[in-house]
Amino acid sequence: MLSGVLMLSVLTVTSLTPAETESRKTSSKEICKTRCSCEERENILNINCENKGFTTVTLFQAPPNKISQLFLNGNFLSRLGANEFVNYGNVTSLHLGNNGLQEIRTGAFNGLRFLKRLHLNNNNLEVIKEDSFAGLESLEYLQADYNYISAIEPGALSRLNKLKVLILNDNLLLSLPPNIFRFVLLTHLDLRGNRLKNLPFAGVLEHIGGIMEIQLEENPWNCTCDLIALKSWLDTITVFVGDIVCETPFRLHGKDITQLIKQDLCPRRNAGERVHPPL
Structure with missing residues (x-):
């Protein structure tokens, strides 16, 4: 019961002073010595905590002064509370796939100032909120495929100025x-x-405009006048693009948009053509 109370109190913290952060570090157990296997390769410490039954990681800390990759796949991190990773400041790659993750609370990634890669694949996320990735200004690679994401709030990526790769396939957008x-x-x-x-x-x-690869396959594209802008944009770029196949209207079902012309998408009646009323 005591450990459950302690865990709850950790999850409800919204901000920490420097003194509180230092106190937590001294009271936390080093994760490599207690729960996970660690191996250093090419000056990068791989912290393997896959399938360890974690419901939180705030009670542990990564080895200090070691640039690390943290693998937390297959645990039970269904909700990430504020300051969940405050003891992992040297982590550059964080893997959170297959956790049943449903919610990322404000400040969950506080302290991860060097994080470059974040993997959230195969979870139960439904919304990417405006503050979901607060504090991840160094992030370059974001993977959130195979979730249930149906909405992204407008400012969700506004502070990720270094983001280069965004993987959102197999969601509900x-x-x-x-x-x-x-x-x-x-x-x-x-x-x-x-x-x-x-x-x-x-x-x-x-x-x-600087995109090198964009993949748009397996979406129900509506090949009408509204898709002309996408068609025109695709005609001007020279990058890898997957097949964009029309779902509707019926006359264009199964057609690849790159093989169509503007008239196919938005047919116009000839100026001289007149419609006669039925006899």
């Missing part, structure tokens, strides 16, 4: 918010297997 990529310089974007019918140029495509 119907659309992307305006200006979602305004402050990032993406080189790789994976949106396969969502529910996208259209991607507008204004506010979305206009901000990913």
